[in-house]
Amino acid sequence: xxxxxxxxxxxxxxxxxxxxxxxxxxxxxxxxxxxxxxxxxxxxxxxxxxxxxxxxxxxxxxxxxxxxxxxxxxxxxxxxxxxxxxxxxxxxxxxxxxxxxxxxxxxxxxxxxxx
Numbered sequence: 001x002x003x004x005x006x007x008x009x010x011x012x013x014x015x016x017x018x019x020x021x022x023x024x025x026x027x028x029x030x031x032x033x034x035x036x037x038x039x040x041x042x043x044x045x046x047x048x049x050x051x052x053x054x055x056x057x058x059x060x061x062x063x064x065x066x067x068x069x070x071x072x073x074x075x076x077x078x079x080x081x082x083x084x085x086x087x088x089x090x091x092x093x094x095x096x097x098x099x100x101x102x103x104x105x106x107x108x109x110x111x112x113x114x115x
Contacts, residue, residue, distance in 0.1 A: 002026045002104040004095050009109030012085055016113070020080040022095030022106055030073035033098040036080045038091035038111075048093070049080060062088075085113045 008020040020036065035050035049059045049069035057069055068081040078095060092108040 002097060004097060004104055004106035006093065006095055006106045006109040009093060009111045011112045011114065014085065014087060014113060014115050016085050017081070017083045018085065018111060020082065020093055020095075020109060020111075022078045022080075024076045024078075024097060026076075029076040034069075034071060034078040035096045035098065036069060036078070037094045037096060038089075039094070039108075040088075040091040043091075045094070051078065082111070085111075087113045087115045089113050 003025040004022055006020060006022045008018060010018060012018055031053050033050060033052045036048040037045050038048050039045040047060055048063055049057065049067055051057045051069045051071050059067060066082065066084045069078065071078045082089065090111060090113050092110050094108045095106045097104045
């Protein structure tokens with residue numbers, strides 16, 4: 001069973017920065033794509049950023065140029081560096097691991113951006 005544990009969320013002012021981390025359990029990490037998603041109150045969960053096993057990345061248009069996803073396979077951790085935060089970035093942020101026939105989600109970490 002894979003466990004994903006997010007950390008790094010919190011309250012930050014408009015224009016501030018946060019770095020989220022997602023640590024994975026299990027012996028294999030490097031071969032799986034990892035993603036960050038978010039869900040704001042009353043809205044559907046949406047993809048924020050994703051990184052493949054070879055390091056290719058893609059981002060939601062709303063975060064391009066502000067957020068950066070990265071991974072450290074030795075630490076079995078994926079990161080989301082969030083800069084120039086806006087109130088509309090307020091949400092619960094989840095990480096996800098994509099496997100061939102399954103997916104695993106973390107429990108989420110709250111990010112709140114005050115105006």
